[in-house]
Amino acid sequence: MSGGIRIRGLTLGYDRHPAIHHLDGTIAPGDLLALVGPNGAGKSTLLKGLVGEVRVLGGRIERGTSDGAIAYLPQAAEIDRDFPLSVLDLVAMGLWRRLGAWSSLYRGRATCEAALAAVGLSGFEGRPIGTLSGGQFQRALFARLIVQDASVILLDEPFTGIDARTVGDLLALIRGWHGQGRTVIAALHDLAQVRAHFSTTLLLAREPIAWGPTAAVLTPHNLERARHLSEAWDETAAICRRDHDDHGHHDHAAHGDHHDHHHPGQHRVNREAAE
Amino acid sequence: MIDALVTGLVGPYEFGFMRRALVGCLALSLSAPPLGVFLMLRRMSLMSEAMSHAILPGAAAGFLVAGLSLPAMTLGGLVAGLAVALLAGFVTRSTMLKEDASLAAFYLIALAGGVFLVSLRGSQVDLLHILFGSVLALDDPALWLMGGVSTVTLVALALLYRPLVMECVDPLYLRTVSRAGGPVHYAFLALVVMNLVGGFQALGTLLAVGLMLLPAITARFWASDLSGLIPVSMLVSVLASAIGLTVSYNAEIRLPTGPAIVLAAGALYILSMLVGPRGGMLQRLVRRRHLEA
Structure with missing residues (x-):
């Protein structure tokens, strides 16, 4: 299953202010990548950028035409939970790419029921979505992700406000997706969880701090640097003159903050010494 | 007694104009309420109110050009309503304004423009006719229009149903899997405008x-x-249509028909609010013991 993403000098932001600043790297197909960083570090922005919800201010996101669909679970879903919709219908929304607007949902019913069983919600098919608890609702959204059958799955803080047992079940689903060769990218805050379950990590603080194998990225030194990078956005910030086109050529290895792993040169973080 | 009842119920419809009024209202009754359901569920109930004002300048422009002519006023209303709906939708999607704010801005401009146009030529009576309709004076073209609007609406709703529901429940999800969200939203607004134009013949804007x-x-x-x-x-x-028409015909005093129909719908609403089984007031007053699980 293909699902690689190449990121070249990517700057994403709001109203010209970057929330992700000059990010370079490659997400290999089948990667299990955690996005870590303080609030305001740009984790959500990067995920939104990957699904086209945030404008690209500079650089590119490259995906092959045959790379398959991206499934995205936002942090605070804009879902109207008062809408009179059943759990089965919510999960069936994942069939859109297969069935479109007019094919009978009956053809996908077995898929939806299997997905609900996989997240432990068998028997909830007919329940209105408004009657689910927070954890049950998150399970239902994971069922929709299963039904979407995408090669790339983006999760934005999927475990916020979810109890330990549900988190365990959902992490098992994520491991399953990884085992099937899907690319999974999750923004997370629980470092112990990241160390235990995610092979690679991108540490962000608007600027990329480090990207590579989790153990090498989540060092006290890197985390300290992430904390120190300012969250504030400066109304009077000057126009960024940093040239991203020649980024591949000069690495500031002195930072000791980039770690090439299985594909040499693929995950590389370039930072200029001064802005 | 029964004779009187039958006379009261059937009698009005011996007259052609009453049968036309009934047919027109029935056509409207099949297409407008489903749109209302979606508007209500999207918390856009008052948006249709705004849209109804937006029709006014178009209808008034048609009236200025051609007098009390149905095709001219319908076309004008349709164009004005669609223009406001599309402009508001466009502004919402391309600026930081939310839909209610951008729509409010456009409909206020449209309403003021409409009243301005009507007062340029024409009298108070004309304005009242446009605002409150004339259900008892539906001619053939008006009935064709209402039937056509109803048919187009039902077919379009059947075709758009799934993406429309998704756009209501989870617009972000629909955006990530499809580009249908925008077109579906515009098509829905267009259906609302069409139904308001169809309804304004009978009931006024x-x-x-x-x-x-x-x-x-x-x-x-x-x-x-x-x-x-x-x-x-x-x-x-x-x-509501049947009750409103029948009551307004049978009343001792002269009751205007359009408002009678809407008042009948209002009475059904108040009745349902009191006795409705889903969260009605009486049902909430009766405390029943809670369940085991």
């Missing part, structure tokens, strides 16, 4: 909203999901 929203809101007290809400809203609208 102000009351056309009544047959769209009151049945939908009433249905909320009787049904909980879309497969129930839509048919119940249609039924309420049909009932």
Whole structure:
């Protein structure tokens, strides 16, 4: 299953202010990548950028035409939970790419029921979505992700406000997706969880701090640097003159903050010494 | 007694103009309430009210050009309503303004423009005619228009149903899997405008909203999901039309028909609010013991 993403000098932001600043790297197909960083570090922005919800201010996101669909679970879903919709219908929304607007949902019913069983919600098919608890609702959204059958799955803080047992079940689903060769990218805050379950990590603080194998990225030194990078956005910030086109050529290895792993040169973080 | 009842119920419809009025209202009753259901569920109930004002300048422009001519006023209303809906939708999607704010801005401009145009030529009576309609004077073209609007609306709703529901429940999800969200939203607004234009022949721009929203809101007290809400809203609208027409014809004093129909829908709403099984007031007053699980 293909699902690689190449990121070249990517700057994403709001109203010209970057929330992700000059990010370079490659997400290999089948990667299990955690996005870590303080609030305001740009984790959500990067995920939104990957699904086209945030404008690209500079650089590119490259995906092959045959790379398959991206499934995205936002942090605070804009879902109207008062809408009179059943759990089965919510999960069936994942069939859109297969069935479109007019094919009978009956053809996908077995898929939806299997997905609900996989997240432990068998028997909830007919329940209105408004009657689910927070954890049950998150399970239902994971069922929709299963039904979407995408090669790339983006999760934005999927475990916020979810109890330990549900988190365990959902992490098992994520491991399953990884085992099937899907690319999974999750923004997370629980470092112990990241160390235990995610092979690679991108540490962000608007600027990329480090990207590579989790153990090498989540060092006290890197985390300290992430904390120190300012969250504030400066109304009077000057126009960024940093040239991203020649980024591949000069690495500031002195930072000791980039770690090439299985594909040499693929995950590389370039930072200029001064802005 | 029974004779009197039969005379009261059937008698009015011995007259052609009453049968035309009934047919026109029935056509409208099949198409406007389902749109109202979606408007209500999207918390856009008052948006149709705004849209009804937006039709006014177009209808008035048609009136200025061609006098009290149905095709001219319909075309004008359609163009003005669609323009406001599309402009508001466009501004919402391309600036930081939310839909309600951008729509409010455009409909206020449109309403003021409409009143301005009507007062340039024409009298108070003309303005009243445009605002409150004339259900008892529906001619053939008006009936064709209402029937056509109803047919197009039902077919379009059937085709758009799935993406429309997704756009209501989870617009972000629809955006990530499809580009249909924008077109579906515009198509829905266009259907609302069409139905308001169709309704304004009979009920006027102000009351056309009544047959769209009151049945939908009433249905909320009787049904909980879309497969129930839509048919119940249609039924309420049909009932309101029949009751309004019959009562206004039989009344001792001269009752205006358009407002009578909307008032009948209002009465059904208040009744449902009191006795409706889904969250009606009486049902809330009766405390029943809670369940085991």
